[in-house]
Amino acid sequence: TLTPALPRPPLTHGTEASSPRCVNTCRDAVNITWSSINFKTILQWQPKPSGYLYTVEIHGQTSDTKKKCILTAETECDVTDLLRNVRETYTAHILSVASSGMDNFEEPPFAVSEKFTPYNQTVLGKPEIQNYTQKGSKLNVVFQDPLTPYKFPNGSFQSIRDIFQNDLEYKIYYWKDQSSGKKDAITKSHRFEERVDSSKNYCFYIQGIIPSRREKRNGQESMVLCTSIGRNILDGRYLVKLVIQLSLLLYDKVRGQQIDFFTGK
Secondary structure, three states, rough: OOOOOOOOOOOOOOOOOOOOOOOOOOOOOOEEEEEOOOOEEEEEEOOOOEEEEEEEEEEEEOOOOOOEEEOOOOOOOHHHOOOOOOOOEEEEEEEEOOOOOOOOOOOOEEEEOOOOOOOHHOOOOEEEEEEEEEEEEEHHHHEEEEEEEEEEOOEEEEEHHHHHHOOOOEEEEEEEEOOOEEEEEEEEOOEEEEOOOOOOOEEEEEEOOOOOOOOOOOEHHHOOOOOOOOOOOOHHHHHHHHHHHHHHHHHHHHHOOOOOOOOOO
16 A cells, blocks of 8 residues: 655745656655565555656654665565665655756655565575485485675675574474475574484475564575485486486387397397
8 A cells, every 4th residue: 555646845045946847747655565574674665667767765763764776667676785774664755757857946756655664574584405414214404594685894795693693493394205284493592303214205495484474474585405215316327327228229129129138239
């Protein structure tokens, strides 16, 4: 739901504005959306401008108004660097501006986005699985936190754990290979160690969770990986020999002859 686009009150300077204004040529931005993963946040809207341009303003509850993507013909804007206070609630104003620029006396019409709080609404990205093993009845999985675009003073990137801290959990879903019955477990660390059937292979995936959230509690799922304990893997040399013999067999059948499958004679 968008706040109706209305002109701002004119700023009176004793003379009438002489610069071109968006009277009939400009259209108000619609379908304004926030797209945010791991605190990288992109504003998107419609329509594509023709004969006018857009300027984005970010309004925080406690911070000064900041402008980004000034006089752009695009319909998206990366506003990540303006949302560093991730617990603050922001709104975006999308200004429709005459192509010759904004006049000095009256600000252009604008549309207002829904409110956005990065801490509560950014989507948790996929965890990166670094290592996994199944030894006996233990399934061990080690993973890494997704990184954010924000940096520490030393230049290294902050992870989502650096920002969410104790609010962040991870859940693993695991199941016997070729079975549909899933089990799950939760950790606040970077590791899972789960008891499994030592005679079966297991598949699993991981996702981040913020239990305190009202919406977007569950993050993106990692790729599904499976263990390979007890699988019959053909010896490489035998497999090559088998492929050659099959090729010879097919070739000989075409010629109307038969050969021994394993000797090739």
